[in-house]
Amino acid sequence: MSVERRGPVLVEGPVEITLDDGTTVRSDRFMVAVCTCRRSRTYPWCDTSHRARERAAPPPPGAGEAGGAGEADDGSER
Numbered sequence: 560m561s562v563e564r565r566g567p568v569l570v571e572g573p574v575e576i577t578l579d580d581g582t583t584v585r586s587d588r589f590m591v592a593v594c595t596c597r598r599s600r601t602y603p604w605c606d607t608s609h610r611a612r613e614r615a616a617p618p619p620p621g622a623g624e625a626g627g628a629g630e631a632d633d634g635s636e637r
């Protein structure tokens with residue numbers, strides 16, 4: 560098993576997961592990406608929706624680069 564930072568947990572398949580409602584889902588893939596962000600449209604399987612959240616995160620303070628015009632449109636300083 561391997562854990563991706565801000566991403567899925569990668570588990571060698573086959574994998575069987577019991578969901579909150581008691582139903583069981585199964586994947587027979589060689590490597591299975593299990594969603595940890597709960598944004599996946601195919602939950603509990605990762606559909607890479609976690610990547611959109613990473614891009615939407617504002618840059619850390621002081622990390623601006625020359626020509627950082629995108630920061631002014633953010634409005635995060637208001």
Ligand code: FES
Pocket residue numbers: 565566567568593594595596597598599604605606607608609610
């Ligand atoms: S971890 Fe990839 S969509 Fe949730």
